[in-house]
Amino acid sequence: xxxxxxxxxxxxxxxxxxxxxxxxxxxxxxIGAHDWVETTAEEALNRIQRYRERLGRGTGVWxxxxxxxxxxxxxxxxxxxxxxxxxxxxxxxxxxxxWHLHPEAWGSGYAAxxxxxxxxxxxxxxxxxxxxxxxxxNIASQKVxxxxxxxxxxxxxxxxxxxxxxxxxxxxx
Ligand SMILES: CC(C)(COP(=O)(O)OP(=O)(O)OC[C@H]1O[C@@H](n2cnc3c(N)ncnc32)[C@H](O)[C@@H]1OP(=O)(O)O)[C@@H](O)C(=O)NCCC(=O)NCCS
Numbered sequence: 001x002x003x004x005x006x007x008x009x010x011x012x013x014x015x016x017x018x019x020x021x022x023x024x025x026x027x028x029x030x031i032g033a034h035d036w037v038e039t040t041a042e043e044a045l046n047r048i049q050r051y052r053e054r055l056g057r058g059t060g061v062w063x064x065x066x067x068x069x070x071x072x073x074x075x076x077x078x079x080x081x082x083x084x085x086x087x088x089x090x091x092x093x094x095x096x097x098x099w100h101l102h103p104e105a106w107g108s109g110y111a112a113x114x115x116x117x118x119x120x121x122x123x124x125x126x127x128x129x130x131x132x133x134x135x136x137x138n139i140a141s142q143k144v145x146x147x148x149x150x151x152x153x154x155x156x157x158x159x160x161x162x163x164x165x166x167x168x169x170x171x172x173x
Contacts, residue, residue, distance in 0.1 A: 001067065003067075004067055005065070005066060005067060005114050005117070006064075006066075006070075007063070007064060008062060008063055008065065009052055009060075009063065010062075010063040010072075011048065012048060014063060015044040015045050015048060016044075017102070019044035022038040023037050023038060023039045024103060026103055027100060030134065030135040031100065033160065033162050051063075051075070054077070054079055057125060058078065058095070058121065058122060058125025058126070058127055059079050060077070060079070061076075061077040061079070062075065063075055064110065064114045073101055073102055073104075073105035074102050074105060074111070074114075075099070075100045075101075076097075076114040076117075076118055077096075077100075078095055078097050078098075078121070078130070079096055079098075080094070080095060081093070081094050081095065081096035081133070081159050082160055083158065083159060084158055084159060084160065084162075085161060092128075094159075095122065095127045095130055096132065097115060097119070097122070097132050097148075097169075098132065099111040099114065099141070099144060112148055115148050116148065119148065123171050128172050129168055129171055129172070130168070130169045131167065131168050131169075132150055133156070133160065133166055134164060134167070135165070136165055142165055142167070148169060149169060150169040151167065151168050151169070151170075152165065152166075
C-alpha cells in the first residue's frame with residue numbers, strides 16, 4: 001500500500017469497471033499491436049479471470065484502488081515478456097512492468113505510484129531487472145517509466161515481434 005493506493009486481485013465485482021475501461025479506445029490504442037476494444041460484460045469477466053490466473057511468484061496483474069474510497073482506478077502488471085522470434089538463446093526471461101489506468105484517473109500520478117509498489121515487489125522476488133515497452137507516440141507512458149527511474153534505451157525490436165520504445169530498470173544496483 002502507498003499513501004494513496006492499494007493493490008489487490010480483481011474479482012467479478014469489478015466487471016463493470018473493467019468493461020467501462022477497456023471499451024475506451026484511448027485506453028486500448030497503445031496496448032497490443034492491433035486495434036481492439038472490449039465492450040461486453042462477458043469479455044470483462046474473462047479478462048478478470050485471465051488477470052487472476054497471472055498471479056505467480058513475483059508476477060501478476062493487480063487492480064489499483066484508492067485507499068480513501070476503495071475506488072478502482074486501473075491495473076498494474078508484472079509478467080514475463082515475449083521475445084521477438086529473431087531473439088535466440090536467451091539465458092533467462094525478462095519481466096515486463098505495465099500500467100493501464102481509467103481515463104478518469106489520469107493526471108494524478110497514480111501509475112508511477114502504483115508502479116513503485118511493484119518495483120519493491122520485484123526486488124523482493126529477486127528479479128534482476130524490469131523492462132517496459134511503449135509505443136513511440138505514448139508519451140504519458142514513457143513519462144511514467146522515466147519517473148520510475150527506468151533508463152530509456154531507444155527503439156527496440158527485441159519484444160512482441162514489433163518495434164517499441166524500450167525502458168529498463170536495473171534492480172541489482
Ligand atoms: C500511461 C498512463 C497509465 C499514464 O497515466 P497518467 O495518469 O496520465 O500518468 P501521470 O498523470 O503520472 O502523467 C504522466 C506524465 O505524462 C504527461 N502526459 C499525460 N498525457 C500526455 C500526453 N497525451 N502527451 C504528453 N504528455 C502527457 C503528464 O503531464 C505527466 O507528465 P510529468 O511526468 O511531466 O508530470 C495512462 O495514460 C493510461 O492508462 N493510458 C492507457 C493505457 C496505456 O497506454 N498504458 C501503457 C501501455 S505501454
